[in-house]
Amino acid sequence: MSSYSQPTRRRHLGDKRLIQMFIIPTVVLLILMNVFPLIYSLYLSFTEYSAINPTPPEWVGLDNYKKVLSDNLYWHNFAVTGRYALISVSLQMIVGFGLAMLLKEKFKGSGLLTTLILVPMMLSPAVVGAFWKNIFNPSFGIFDQFLGYSDPNTAPEWLGDPDLALWAVVIVDVWMWSPFVMLLSLAGLSAIPDYLYEAAAIDRASAWFQFRRITLPQVMPLLLIAVLFRTIEAFKQFDLVMGLTGGGPSLLQGTQAVNVTETVSVKLFRLAMPPQAQTGLSSAMAYVVLVIIIAISNLYIRALNKVREG
Amino acid sequence: MATIELINVEKKFGSSYAVKPMNMTIHSGEFVVLLGPSGCGKTTTLRMISGLEAVTDGQILFDGKDVTWLHPSDRDIAFVFQFFALYSHMTARENIAFPLQAQGEPRDSIRKRVEEVAKMLRIEHLMNARPGGLSGGDQQRVALARALVRRPAAFLMDEPLGALDAEFREAMRAEIKRLHIEQNATTVYVTHDQIEAMAMGDRVVVMSAAVVQQNGTPAEVYHDPANLFVAKFIGSPGMNLIQGHYADGKVALPGDNRYTVPADWHTAIHEAIGRDGDIILGFRPEAAHISASGPIATTVYTTDLHGSYTMLHLELDRDTIVDVRAGRGTNYPIGTPARFDLDPAMVRFFDPKTEAAIHKGGNP
Numbered sequence A: 001m002s003s004y005s006q007p008t009r010r011r012h013l014g015d016k017r018l019i020q021m022f023i024i025p026t027v028v029l030l031i032l033m034n035v036f037p038l039i040y041s042l043y044l045s046f047t048e049y050s051a052i053n054p055t056p057p058e059w060v061g062l063d064n065y066k067k068v069l070s071d072n073l074y075w076h077n078f079a080v081t082g083r084y085a086l087i088s089v090s091l092q093m094i095v096g097f098g099l100a101m102l103l104k105e106k107f108k109g110s111g112l113l114t115t116l117i118l119v120p121m122m123l124s125p126a127v128v129g130a131f132w133k134n135i136f137n138p139s140f141g142i143f144d145q146f147l148g149y150s151d152p153n154t155a156p157e158w159l160g161d162p163d164l165a166l167w168a169v170v171i172v173d174v175w176m177w178s179p180f181v182m183l184l185s186l187a188g189l190s191a192i193p194d195y196l197y198e199a200a201a202i203d204r205a206s207a208w209f210q211f212r213r214i215t216l217p218q219v220m221p222l223l224l225i226a227v228l229f230r231t232i233e234a235f236k237q238f239d240l241v242m243g244l245t246g247g248g249p250s251l252l253q254g255t256q257a258v259n260v261t262e263t264v265s266v267k268l269f270r271l272a273m274p275p276q277a278q279t280g281l282s283s284a285m286a287y288v289v290l291v292i293i294i295a296i297s298n299l300y301i302r303a304l305n306k307v308r309e310g
Numbered sequence B: 001m002a003t004i005e006l007i008n009v010e011k012k013f014g015s016s017y018a019v020k021p022m023n024m025t026i027h028s029g030e031f032v033v034l035l036g037p038s039g040c041g042k043t044t045t046l047r048m049i050s051g052l053e054a055v056t057d058g059q060i061l062f063d064g065k066d067v068t069w070l071h072p073s074d075r076d077i078a079f080v081f082q083f084f085a086l087y088s089h090m091t092a093r094e095n096i097a098f099p100l101q102a103q104g105e106p107r108d109s110i111r112k113r114v115e116e117v118a119k120m121l122r123i124e125h126l127m128n129a130r131p132g133g134l135s136g137g138d139q140q141r142v143a144l145a146r147a148l149v150r151r152p153a154a155f156l157m158d159e160p161l162g163a164l165d166a167e168f169r170e171a172m173r174a175e176i177k178r179l180h181i182e183q184n185a186t187t188v189y190v191t192h193d194q195i196e197a198m199a200m201g202d203r204v205v206v207m208s209a210a211v212v213q214q215n216g217t218p219a220e221v222y223h224d225p226a227n228l229f230v231a232k233f234i235g236s237p238g239m240n241l242i243q244g245h246y247a248d249g250k251v252a253l254p255g256d257n258r259y260t261v262p263a264d265w266h267t268a269i270h271e272a273i274g275r276d277g278d279i280i281l282g283f284r285p286e287a288a289h290i291s292a293s294g295p296i297a298t299t300v301y302t303t304d305l306h307g308s309y310t311m312l313h314l315e316l317d318r319d320t321i322v323d324v325r326a327g328r329g330t331n332y333p334i335g336t337p338a339r340f341d342l343d344p345a346m347v348r349f350f351d352p353k354t355e356a357a358i359h360k361g362g363n364p
Ligand SMILES: Nc1ncnc2c1ncn2[C@@H]1O[C@H](COP(=O)(O)OP(=O)(O)OP(=O)(O)O)[C@@H](O)[C@H]1O
Pocket: B013, B017, B018, B036, B037, B038, B039, B040, B041, B042, B043, B044, B045, B082, B192
């Protein structure tokens, strides 16, 4: 009532002012927290600079990029990350989508089961890493026992064996994030209207034909979104590796010792932080990762649009 | 082509009937129309025949073989869904080709057959569009094409022309009818449009409130409705039904009118309601003719001009208005008196208590 009878009182703020009041803090924060570091680090990537050193950044042009892209040592980290992303995301898609297909039919307790399956996703990666480190332990961990190894001396040492360590990280990642794929797949599957399957039954399509021609194309957009999310995450893989292996074990490759689970992010962290603190070089590496992720995302988004439009 | 038999088939959702126990035989090659108002159970009946809906009791036979619990894909039927049910991620062409691809037919013959059907339904120009980009009418045509592309034992069509505009609907009606005659495929066709039902059906099954009201040829359903519901539902407008009182071979009608019942009706009426009792007189608008010596006196209430005739709405008294068809020649000013007579062969009588028709040849 009063606001109607005394309209002038509340007219101090024009629409424009009001809009500015809402937007400016956000813009300022964004510039301070995101835009400035982004641009500053881009600048740093062309310099020789260490954040713990008082010497100011010294312009070196493309030197850092050349080093990152040509030195075998860094190439190894990209290869590890790529292999890890490919294997882990593929397995997550298979396991997650498989689980979704099983849980799509409602049965007694299926709701509870779905919730339980989602639990790993909600845990902190640091905690997950610490737990699985114990689970993988050959002398008291249950993983090897579960696989049927009773003698700790012959049981595989998942985190210490250079052939197995990356797989160990993959296993934990799949355990933790397949539920995410399952969740998206379930959403996609339950959005497929029943009448499509009724029509297919009338059209005498076999179960396999229905899956191939109806289920799969109908959930494809969501599957692609899951792949996109998981691939980006895999490229950023850091916390699980740190928690499980710390990037190790190391392996002699030619004349160089390489860390078999050292992903780009782990390497980046090592480069950027003391004692190395090669701020310029690590900035360049971070930009290479950024470009790769943007490129991959673009590919997926294109695929997504293609699926949508046909 | 299959003969379809329903034996005491019923469907309950929870405790309420969508279809009450129902018996019906659809002979091989017959075109049967299920007709009834919205919610009377037409779709449910069709879905039970197709196997998409499980019966709660009763038996369904195809050619004498019990298929009650057979999967839809094992019944060899085509189904046109009321709401199209097109595959939204496929083009029109892929939709139509789907039933053939599912059977693993060779590519060339699929392409040929799809072109054929597309031409028949005049959708060649839409073949690369997806359902989402098509109008309701176009989607319906694609859905029809998908059903017609195969040669199944029976066609089940749930209001397949409902979304088409009037002009194209007439053309499609003829097309479906011709197709039926050519292929001689058993067809069950659902509609709530009684004109469509009368025009297309070899037989019309009128349903209401989950119950079959009448099962007969279009002529039977039109001229000899089994009860008040059918009498009112069939025809536009429906049959005139006037409450009256029967005594001594005469029916006392509103407005102090008296109608002398044709002698051949007496026995049947006496059997049904006795020599003295309430009765309902029924007649179609075309059964009445205006005549100065007619026994029923009325006042002209309104008139509608139609193409070839005039529909008169005549008032017997304040609550009783009947529709009478008259030629275009004469003018009937509102408020003027008019008398009419009835063709004795075309009057019908109903028992107001049971709402059932009284049959001249004895009541079944
Ligand atoms: N899956 C269902 N669950 C519960 N009730 C249903 C279900 N399907 C249909 N019914 C009910 O059964 C009755 C018959 O429905 P049906 O769809 O067969 O009618 P219809 O004659 O096809 O009507 P319309 O002309 O509107 O399509 C309706 O009262 C409807 O509400």
